[in-house]
Amino acid sequence: MDRSGDMLRVAIWRSRGDGGGFAHYDVPREASQTVLDVVTYVQRRLEPSLAYRFACRVGMCGSCAMTVNGVARWTCRTHVARVADGDRLEIAPLANLPVVKDLVTDMREFFDKWARARGRFGGARTRRDDFARVDPASPARRAADAGIECIGCGVCYASCDVVRWRPDFLGPAALNRAWTLVNDSRDTAQRERLAAVAGDAGCHACHTQGSCTERCPKHIAPTAAIAGLKRATARAAVRGTLGAEPR
């Protein structure tokens, strides 16, 4: 439906010295308009000091996620027509992350947790070795494929109640990343990784509520990845190999 000519009543979170509050703007409604289009319109026409973050505008970079009408979403691929409550749109920064200014959050803790979950590939081959051969149909490769397209937007992290309750929880994205590497037959840091993702701050804190899986814009299922990590860490813990030095 072409709603050109209608106006959107947009509330956008603005930082102030005392923390901040919502400021209201009227934005013309356009056909196929995205939430990022609305924020860009406000910044370019109405409020030049509005801070927000975006880069690719096509759902690849993961930098434009915000809370839209109470739900964390990637704004560049979210059409206003799908999420507006009548003519109302409320746009806030992502939850569970410190706000730098307005709609910009500090993602350091989010990505530091990827490092704490051993989210970095550790290989043993050099450029002089032959290519590793990985069967694309193998269960491990399929499990890695299921989670590999994460763009690091932070939507799952902002939607996770466990992150809200206990800020040390590694969160769905970091654990999903770890699970893709647990299933990487080339990786050589498996024992350390399983030890890093187990325990109170790791996969065992997850309550399997599934908000991450429901909200992930890439349709990844971090809940399934975390369940996989629980199985893998339990096996290692019972066998006594969790965190043990390889022989």
Added chain:
Amino acid sequence: MKRAAAATAAGRSDAAGRVLADAIRQGRRWYWQRMSAMVLALCVLVHLVTIVYAVRAGLSAEAVLARTRGSLAFGAFYGVFVLACAVHVPIGLARIAEEWLGTAPRVADAAASALAWLLAALGLVAVYGMVAG
């Protein structure tokens, strides 16, 4: 198991050792709760079917006891059921106590162990009463 966890964690810094010991503890607890849950799923199903059957058949307490006394199959089944409960319930309660009441892991583990022994003892005494009483 605690000794093994401590041995695995030995030789590392205190903080890293504590994190690893917690990881091992959580991994094992999850394993045993999942294993006991698989046993309980079967036991609860058989238990419910048995109850519905017994009630429909109009069995009295005496008639039930007449069937269970001397039945090794009954004793073995409910013995396993009791042991699965004794493993499963304390682990779950310890987790809830840690998360919701902020109970220290050592205290929660001690209380869970005591509860496990209590459940096992009371349950096995009851099973013994049904079979041999």
